[in-house]
Amino acid sequence: MSLMDYGQVCSRLDEGVERFLGEAVALSDWMAANPELSGEEFEATDRIVALLSREGFSVERPYGGLPTAFKASRGDEDGPKVAIMVECDALPSLGHGCGHCVHGSMSVLAGLALSEIVESLGGAVHVVGTPAEETDGAKCSMSEAGLFDGYDLALMIHSSGGMNTTAFRSLAMDGYRFTFTGKASHAAGAPWEGKNALNGVQLMFHAVDMLRQHTIPEARIHGVVDDGGKAPNIVPDRAVCRFEFRAPERGYLDGLTSRCMDCARGAALATGTEVSWETFESSFDDMIPNPPGEAMIGEIYDELGVSFDPPAAPTGSTDVGNVSRRCPTLQPLLAITPERYALHTVDFADSVTKPEAHQALALGARVIGRAVVKTLLDRDLASAMKGIVPGRCV
Numbered sequence: 116m117s118l119m120d121y122g123q124v125c126s127r128l129d130e131g132v133e134r135f136l137g138e139a140v141a142l143s144d145w146m147a148a149n150p151e152l153s154g155e156e157f158e159a160t161d162r163i164v165a166l167l168s169r170e171g172f173s174v175e176r177p178y179g180g181l182p183t184a185f186k187a188s189r190g191d192e193d194g195p196k197v198a199i200m201v202e203c204d205a206l207p208s209l210g211h212g213c214g215h216c217v218h219g220s221m222s223v224l225a226g227l228a229l230s231e232i233v234e235s236l237g238g239a240v241h242v243v244g245t246p247a248e249e250t251d252g253a254k255c256s257m258s259e260a261g262l263f264d265g266y267d268l269a270l271m272i273h274s275s276g277g278m279n280t281t282a283f284r285s286l287a288m289d290g291y292r293f294t295f296t297g298k299a300s301h302a303a304g305a306p307w308e309g310k311n312a313l314n315g316v317q318l319m320f321h322a323v324d325m326l327r328q329h330t331i332p333e334a335r336i337h338g339v340v341d342d343g344g345k346a347p348n349i350v351p352d353r354a355v356c357r358f359e360f361r362a363p364e365r366g367y368l369d370g371l372t373s374r375c376m377d378c379a380r381g382a383a384l385a386t387g388t389e390v391s392w393e394t395f396e397s398s399f400d401d402m403i404p405n406p407p408g409e410a411m412i413g414e415i416y417d418e419l420g421v422s423f424d425p426p427a428a429p430t431g432s433t434d435v436g437n438v439s440r441r442c443p444t445l446q447p448l449l450a451i452t453p454e455r456y457a458l459h460t461v462d463f464a465d466s467v468t469k470p471e472a473h474q475a476l477a478l479g480a481r482v483i484g485r486a487v488v489k490t491l492l493d494r495d496l497a498s499a500m501k502g503i504v505p506g507r508c509v
Contacts, residue, residue, distance in 0.1 A: 128484040131228030139224035146216035150205030153247035156183045159203040170230040183246040190239030200271040212464035214274025225483035238491040252434030255397035266442040275448040277455035279423040281412040283446040286361040287368040288432035290396040297388040299352035309350030315388040316354040322378035335361040400436040407499035443500035451475040
């Protein structure tokens with residue numbers, strides 16, 4: 116099939132979007148009413164897999180050793196392949212305040228709409244369930260295991276408040292837990308016999324705060340104290356804190372993280388305590404921009420009458436960044452509400468079941484579907500996108 120058939124294929128795609136839209140909206144609204152936390156997305160995954168299986172997708176679950184991950188495949192596995200990523204985990208207390216119910220259903224709807232036409236495109240589409248984005252980021256381990264290697268494109272859309280962009284820029288992120296160990300003693304009777312582990316934590320926070328003035332403006336360092344002792348009349352012999360360190364590029368972040376480790380060592384030395392550390396979550400990489408792919412999304416937005424802004428400077432982190440180091444990867448933003456609500460807020464969570472979100476769900480499926488069609492049909496485009504990550508796209 117040639118590019119001359121693009122319009123005809125898109126007409127069939129849009130017919131599929133309309134045919135399956137009711138079920139996709141019902142799926143999104145069900146997830147909004149029944150939020151499942153990261154790694155616990157069992158019933159949402161059951162519902163998604165049931166829809167895809169019914170429409171002829173071959174499903175592998177669990178996938179990558181993860182019980183709520185899956186890969187649903189349809190098409191010619193000997194041809195080019197595109198992965199459509201699905202997120203469906205919710206936030207504690209806020210439910211779907213990040214919009215995963217909407218854009219997860221958007222990905223499912225795109226897969227359903229492509230189910231009857233992908234074989235005629237000479238390639239395959241894989242709808243890939245990627246759990247726990249809000250915590251450990253399953254895409255990290257899935258990427259490390261090579262599950263995204265060889266794709267011509269991996270993509271998803273992320274829900275947004277009042278803003279559309281062709282791409283998302285993200286910060287690389289490391290998360291570490293620091294445990295300071297001292298010596299308990301009576302805080303009034305013999306404090307000189309003790310070694311205060313909480314002082315070690317406090318001094319680390321001060322040292323990190325002093326380090327901030329010597330970091331680039333885009334870097335982020337934020338921490339909390341998990342354990343500061345058990346009673347005020349006991350010198351704490353154990354204290355624990357957690358930090359997340361972020362930066363626009365992995366190389367800079369590695370250096371920043373090393374300097375923060377020095378802050379921990381110095382705090383322990385100054386307080387006579389000992390310190391150890393370990394990661395408490397997977398490390399997220401920054402997104403590798405893909406100009407040819409982003410230009411393609413811009414063309415699709417123009418085609419569908421979607422106004423959009425240039426990608427904003429990175430402020431948050433996502434495990435999609437890890438995928439971008441294995442194959443061409445795109446994560447455009449699409450407004451599900453006209454209001455510029457921030458993610459992870461009550462206002463945004465309240466928006467996910469409104470009519471505007473349902474309309475965006477259909478629109479996003481059309482965008483994803485068109486990106487799949489273009490990638491499978493236009494081998495020059497696919498080659499250009501692969502050229503951005505040449506070491507991984509085999």
